[in-house]
Structures are given as C-alpha cells and as structure tokens.
C-alpha cells in the first residue's frame with residue numbers, strides 16, 4: 043500500500059489559466075479519497091498529475107515520501123479507470139481483462155487464472171466469453187476495472203467511472219468499488235462531481251473549486267462543518283438554501299435581518315452572544331433540510347413549487363429573501379455549466395450555480411402530507427440549522443469555542 047502526497051501541485055494551461063492551484067493533499071495507504079467538485083474545477087487534471095500523465099507546472103507528487111515527478115507513469119504501478127470504458131470491441135471480456143499482461147512475462151495459464159480471479163472480484167466471472175457490445179454500461183465498467191486491477195496496482199485512480207452507468211447500476215457499483223478497494227487494500231483516488239457518490243464512498247472527501255482545495259475530511263464532517271460557503275452549498279440534498287442577511291445586535295436582542303423578515307436569535311443561547319460581535323455585518327445564511335414548524339424561530343413564506351419525492355414532499359418556499367450573490371459564479375464556470383458539450387466531452391448538468399428563484403428555502407414535508415403551491419407556510423429554524431458565512435464566503439463560527 044502506498045501513501046500519495048501532493049505538495050504545492052500546480053498546473054497551468056497556456057490559454058486556460060490555472061487548472062490545479064497549489065494543492066497540498068495526503069492520501070493514506072489503503073485509503074479511498076474522493077475528489078469532489080463541479081465541472082471544470084480541475085479534478086481530472088489533478089488525477090492526471092497524480093498519475094504522471096500530465097506534467098506539473100510546479101509542485102511535486104510523492105509516493106511513500108519519494109518524489110515521482112520524474113518517473114514515467116508506466117513505472118508508477120498505477121491503474122486508471124476513465125468514464126468511457128474504452129474496451130477493445132473485437133476482444134472478448136477475458137481478452138480485454140488480460141490485455142495489460144501481454145507485455146509482462148506471465149505464463150499463459152497464469153494469465154487465465156488471474157483473469158478469472160479479478161473477474162470474480164468485480165462480479166463478471168460469467169461474462170468472460172462475451173464481447174463488449176453484448177454488455178450493459180455497468181458490466182463494461184466492471185470489465186474496465188478488472189482490466190485496471192489485473193496488474194495488482196498499488197494506486198488505483200478512478201475518473202468519474204460511474205457517469206456513463208445508469209442510475210440503478212450506479213449505486214450497486216459504488217458499494218462494490220468500496221468493497222473491492224478494501225479487499226485489495228489499494229490506495230484509491232476517485233473523482234466525481236456527484237456529491238451523493240462522494241458522500242457514500244469516501245473515507246475522506248476533498249472538495250475542489252477552480253483548482254483550489256477547499257476542505258478535506260470525512261464526508262459527514264465536511265457536510266456538517268463546512269469551512270466555506272462553496273462547500274456548504276455544494277453538499278446538500280435537497281440543495282442548501284442560501285440567503286443574504288445582516289446581523290443586528292441591540293441590548294440583549296440579536297437578529298438576522300433578511301430584509302423581508304427577521305429571525306430573532308434565542309437570548310439565552312451563548313452562541314447568540316458570539317454572533318452579537320458581528321453587529322452590522324452582511325452575512326450569507328445557509329440552511330439545509332428545514333421542516334415546517336411554528337415554535338421558536340420561524341421564517342414565513344409562500345410555497346411556490348412542490349416536488350414529490352415519493353417518501354416526502356419538497357416545498358420551495360419563497361420567504362422574500364435575497365439569494366446569495368455567491369451564486370453569481372465566475373462567468374467561465376457558468377458557461378461550462380450551460381454548455382452541453384465541450385472539447386473535453388459531455389459535461390454533466392451542474393446544479394449548484396443555478397440561482398435559486400427569489401429568496402427561496404427548501405422545506406422537507408413528511409408523508410403523508412398535503413402542500414400546494416400558493417399555501418402559506420411557517421418554517422421552523424434552530425440555531426443548529428444556521429451556517430453563517432462572511433462576504434468572502436468563509437465560515438463565521440459562532441459556536442463559543
């Protein structure tokens with residue numbers, strides 16, 4: 043098992059600015075680290091730098107503490123899997139899987155044994171005589187993984203391997219990749235723009251924005267305790283509600299003023315006193331998974347849309363607030379988000395930069411529930427629900443520490 047490290051890792055492309063910007067990252071031996079970020083944030087470039095396919099502009103990659111920047115990718119004992127499986131159509135599954143061994147002095151009988159073993163590991167032992175055209179997307183991706191793993195790599199790099207796999211097979215494959223990585227004990231870096239994938243697979247998740255690493259940690263920790271507004275907004279299903287507000291503190295009263303209405307913070311909570319120090323600051327308030335409620339702090343608004351998720355309803359409630367200007371992301375990023383395709387292939391829809399319609403919050407309504415557009419709704423908010431960020435998008439920690 044190999045420890046991977048990036049130190050000040052930077053990659054600029056002449057015409058395109060900095061794709062990876064001074065990234066410092068450590069991946070522990072046997073760890074499954076997921077790099078998460080929106081399209082164009084530099085995930086693939088980071089992975090390619092770790093693999094050695096791309097040469098850094100500055101900085102270094104180290105395996106077990108030894109710089110590998112000068113070592114040819116073929117000599118790094120790395121296996122990489124991409125989103126397009128790129129199988130050889132004229133070869134059977136078994137031949138595809140065994141292909142990387144053609145240059146290695148392994149007896150033919152042993153190749154058969156190893157192919158069968160790795161095929162069993164990825165659950166395709168019964169497909170060995172088929173040709174790729176007779177496989178589903180999920181099965182093709184398993185073949186691609188088996189082909190990558192047959193050389194017993196010490197580092198496994200996965201670049202959006204599940205994005206061409208249909209939704210049903212995707213969640214099964216997620217679990218299987220995790221189990222496989224554990225069983226083989228191979229240090230793995232997996233990149234994705236899909237936060238659910240990241241949250242469900244990662245030992246630790248590394249969130250990347252415009253080439254800059256935002257935060258690294260166990261998924262639950264990064265979700266619950268985001269350092270930046272970007273991380274808070276990016277991680278959240280249903281999506282995180284973001285509203286602008288100003289803090290006002292007068293005598294013992296502290297309020298968050300959303301323009302249309304205020305939230306008065308509980309006077310007896312020590313966190314309220316900490317927040318009072320931000321008197322007159324403009325902040326962005328991030329709130330997740332709110333529910334209807336009439337006690338304590340309450341935001342009132344009108345339901346604009348209701349999504350029926352089957353197990354619950356998701357009400358979009360217009361509380362008359364001002365959406366965060368942070369949503370006005372850099373033009374380049376937005377352009378990429380809207381484009382259906384780019385020179386680098388298909389870009390998945392990016393669903394975070396879309397501005398929320400006027401000052402809405404997302405409210406989960408338990409089933410059986412009945413909510414209709416136009417209904418008035420009171421939304422319960424507790425201090426625990428509020429994540430506050432300053433104008434630079436950095437977290438204001440108002441928990442007395």
Ligand SMILES: Nc1ncnc2c1ncn2[C@@H]1O[C@H](COP(=O)(O)OP(=O)(O)OP(=O)(O)O)[C@@H](O)[C@H]1O
Nearest residue numbers: 055058061080081082083084085086087088235389
């Ligand atoms: N070979 C290249 N030449 C010039 N610019 C490039 C090259 N490869 C990537 N870029 C640019 O670097 C930035 C990061 O691209 P990268 O493919 O790493 O992002 P990504 O997060 O993997 O995106 P996606 O999720 O859409 O694959 C983008 O602005 C992209 O246009």
